[in-house]
Amino acid sequence: MTNAGLLAVSWSPEIRGIIVVLIGIGVLCGSVYGILTTNLGSRLGFLVALSGLTGWLMMMGIVWWVYGIGLKGNDPSWKGIEVVGGSLNNAGSDIVRGVDVTSATVTEAVDGWLAVAEDNPAFGQATAASDDVLVNQTEVFKAGDYKSLAVYTKGGERWPKIGNSIDFLAFRHTPHYTLVEVQPVIPSLQEPGRAPPTATPDPTKQPTFVLMERDLGTRRQPAVSLTLGAGLLFALCCYTLHRRDQTLKANVEEAKALVPARVST
Numbered sequence: 113m114t115n116a117g118l119l120a121v122s123w124s125p126e127i128r129g130i131i132v133v134l135i136g137i138g139v140l141c142g143s144v145y146g147i148l149t150t151n152l153g154s155r156l157g158f159l160v161a162l163s164g165l166t167g168w169l170m171m172m173g174i175v176w177w178v179y180g181i182g183l184k185g186n187d188p189s190w191k192g193i194e195v196v197g198g199s200l201n202n203a204g205s206d207i208v209r210g211v212d213v214t215s216a217t218v219t220e221a222v223d224g225w226l227a228v229a230e231d232n233p234a235f236g237q238a239t240a241a242s243d244d245v246l247v248n249q250t251e252v253f254k255a256g257d258y259k260s261l262a263v264y265t266k267g268g269e270r271w272p273k274i275g276n277s278i279d280f281l282a283f284r285h286t287p288h289y290t291l292v293e294v295q296p297v298i299p300s301l302q303e304p305g306r307a308p309p310t311a312t313p314d315p316t317k318q319p320t321f322v323l324m325e326r327d328l329g330t331r332r333q334p335a336v337s338l339t340l341g342a343g344l345l346f347a348l349c350c351y352t353l354h355r356r357d358q359t360l361k362a363n364v365e366e367a368k369a370l371v372p373a374r375v376s377t
Contacts, residue, residue: 144164148161156356159356160353166342166345169346170339170346172338173336173338173339173343176332177335177339180332182335183335183338184331185332186329186330187329187331188327188328188331189241189327190237190238190241190242190290190326191324191325191326191327192241192242193323193325195250195321196320197252197321198319203323207266207323208225208291208321213293224267225264225265225266225291226264226265227264228262228265238263238265238292238324241324242292242322243255245322245324246294246320253320257297258295258296259312259313260292261293261294261319262292263291263292264292264293265288265290265291266290267286267287267288267289268286269285269286270284271285271286289323289324290324290326291321291323291324292322293320294320295313295317295319295320296317298313
């Protein structure tokens with residue numbers, strides 16, 4: 113190998129990672145296949161080794177599927193739908209157009225919208241997602257130029273349920289929306305060496321609403337694909353081994369039946 117090749121392997125993490133994976137597959141899987149080959153032959157040893165590998169992958173996929181670990185897809189997140197300035201009557205979406213969400217409380221809903229308490233973890237998650245929409249995606253505000261006042265939520269029910277509370281079998285969800293109300297703050301001067309002053313909403317400015325929808329993500333999708341794919345290959349290998357055993361048994365019985373006939377002749 114040339115010096116350039118050695119430098120590429122030692123520097124590039126992608127090439128080094130691929131080589132490590134290939135060596136691991138060759139050592140682990142290859143050693144098992146080599147031992148089976150000496151006892152069962154090349155074709156049968158390969159079939160047994162493949163059955164064990166796919167069976168192990170299927171069980172690992174089931175564990176990843178249940179606990180949501182291992183090979184994961186995209187995590188759930190909030191996706192921005194619309195930024196509405198001023199009144200919600202200006203909204204383009206029928207979900208919030210003309211709805212007075214400011215009269216909703218934590219216990220009393222208005223057209224399905226409920227207020228979220230500030231000590232609820234969902235409040236911080238929604239405001240953080242709205243910050244990304246306002247500052248990075250739409251650039252309506254700059255960081256520190258506004259303050260989140262309230263968060264409202266609607267939908268997100270899971271079904272089917274057993275009774276009113278048992279929902280561990282639920283696999284369907286209604287769309288889950290959240291609405292974050294923000295308002296520009298009064299500009300203030302920050303003195304060096306002192307903590308920044310508390311942001312005060314400007315009552316002369318109109319509020320802005322950020323409408324978002326919950327994206328459930330694909331966190332368990334890779335584990336599901338691995339479980340189903342490895343399970344099908346495992347079932348196919350087991351069926352092939354079963355057919356081979358049946359064929360071998362039939363051939364042995366046929367050979368035993370032919371032995372007395374040959375001896376009598």
